[in-house]
Amino acid sequence: MRKRDKKSKFVGIRMTEAQEELLSELRETHGYKTQTEVVLDALESLAGRSSASFGSKLSHGVEPHEREEVMRKVIATASKVDEIIDKHDKNDSQLIQIMLEIQREYNWLPKEALLWLSERLGVSINQIYQIATFYKAFSLVPRGRHLVRVCMGTACHVRGAMRLLDRTTQVLGIEPGENSKDMRFSLETVNCLGCCAMGPAMVIDEETLSNPSVSELEKAFGSRE
Numbered sequence: 001m002r003k004r005d006k007k008s009k010f011v012g013i014r015m016t017e018a019q020e021e022l023l024s025e026l027r028e029t030h031g032y033k034t035q036t037e038v039v040l041d042a043l044e045s046l047a048g049r050s051s052a053s054f055g056s057k058l059s060h061g062v063e064p065h066e067r068e069e070v071m072r073k074v075i076a077t078a079s080k081v082d083e084i085i086d087k088h089d090k091n092d093s094q095l096i097q098i099m100l101e102i103q104r105e106y107n108w109l110p111k112e113a114l115l116w117l118s119e120r121l122g123v124s125i126n127q128i129y130q131i132a133t134f135y136k137a138f139s140l141v142p143r144g145r146h147l148v149r150v151c152m153g154t155a156c157h158v159r160g161a162m163r164l165l166d167r168t169t170q171v172l173g174i175e176p177g178e179n180s181k182d183m184r185f186s187l188e189t190v191n192c193l194g195c196c197a198m199g200p201a202m203v204i205d206e207e208t209l210s211n212p213s214v215s216e217l218e219k220a221f222g223s224r225e
Helices: 017-030 035-048 052-058 064-087 092-106 111-121 125-134 161-172 214-222
Strands: 146-151 185-190 201-204 207-210
Touching (some): 092 111, 092 125, 161 185, 207 214
């Protein structure tokens, strides 16, 4: 029977028992204050030099060039989050505004960005996730460059919201909750868009459309890169 990986004590990071022991050892040996600090310093070391012994322990089964690419991505994300935080004078009362700027930068909230945000502001990761899941403006999964929302509220439903949704999925080739392969579009359904008189209604980014036909949808989607 395959042995399951032990659940990590490092919040937000899934790792094997061996990897967790390595990070714990690094923390004790080098006097790190937090788990996140251990991880980010380890990532920076791996990105800056090729260390076969250290790297193989941290990323067993991953090709060196793939590992380093991931490390660079995480470090670049932390650096960008630092810039955003510094713009707000590292003020935790600006947490939501900082998260909105991170969302605008990446079009979603990457896990590594939230971990580093928690570390820099001294705000618990649980509090950050509560905010991220409460407000519709935030996404914890990658989104396409353009957000398409189709209203399924009562007023729109009785006026043909399902037919509008069918046309939309037909043109985009995706179902609600999915992204197009080229990451141009994300499709969602919502309970209300606040424009019941236009129903059935949908919004592409900030543009509201009233019961568009297939040709009108093709034109609207085709005009967006």
